[in-house]
Amino acid sequence: MLPTDTLLLFALAALIMVMSPGPNMVYLISRSLSQGKEAGVISLFGVICGFLFHIVMVSFGLTAIFFAIPYAYLTVKVLGIGYLLFLAYKAVKSGKNDLFSADRTLKNDSKIRLFHVGFLTNVLNPKMAVFYLSLFPQFIKPEYGSVLTQSFQLGVVQVLISFSVNFLIVIFAARMSVWFSRNPSWAKFQRWFMASVLTGLAVKMAFTKAR
Template sequence: MIPINEFLVFALASLIMVLSPGPNMIYLISRSLSQGRQAGIISLFGVICGFLFHILMVSFGLTAIFFAVPYAFVIVKFLGVGYLLYLAYNTIRSGGTKIFDTDRSLKKDKPFKLFNIGLLTNVLNPKMALFYLSFFPQFIKPEYGSILGQSFQLGIMQIIISFSINFLIVISAAKMAGWFAKNPLWVRVQKWFMASVLTGLAVKIAFAKAK
């Protein structure tokens, strides 16, 4: 069982991640603006199922690796350090402040297609799998019990937070798009803030002492 203090740190990190502008947020805002809130919500369910897919793959993958390869846990954690630092660098390096010039001209699609687009947007994104593979191990420790059980705990928490925030994004898409357009400085601020969070998480892994 993951200690409550580390679980809360993970929840806070997950909240910061979902609040950071990215492809999912942009897609959901665009779909909601072009086809209405119902279409945005259906698309959101597809996105969440994509998260679930990656969480299941990473959870079973981590469990298999940790049991099959000696010292794999340490290796995976330090690979995570490198990947998180890479994400931090790319966050700052990415140019532009108009990432929320969302596409309002998306054609109207049927519910099944909306769900599939949201699902495939996540499932076919290899960066999502790499992110989870680097993010989860810093909160998972063999001494806390089942690796698989810990992964599911973290995954469920991440999905709940992602769904809640993205649902609010969908129902307030028009206001959010307008606010982002009027406040381009916020995009720059969030980039540096996000990079700082990712770097902090990487440092936390690097200096964590194995028990």
């Protein structure tokens, strides 16, 4: 079992990531604005199931890699550092916020289709799998027990935080969209803050001793 301080640190990283506008947030806001809160919530459940899919695949993958390949942790660690620094660079370089261009004119879809599109929006985003592979290893330690169990613990924390934040976004989609559009300085601050956190995580990973 992971210690509380480790889970809290991971929760902070997960919170900052979910607050960063991306395909999931843009889709949820678009659906909420065009078809109402119920459609947004149904789409959100699809997105959450997409998270669960990635978490299961990454958790079993990490477990297999760590036990099957010598120095696998070091390899994943180096790749993770590089990816986190790349995300930090992209966060600063991005000059626009796709949140402001959310499509308010989407056609009305059935509940089943809303769920499916939300699910596929997340599942078909390869960046999610790479993100989990980059972030999970720096919080997992074999001395805490099963790698698989630890991966699921981190996954549960990430899903709970993502659901909570995105649920509030769905409920207040219109107001949040207007507020963000009227406060462009917040978008700039958010990008730099996110870049700083990602860089910090990369540094932390770099100085974490190999298992």
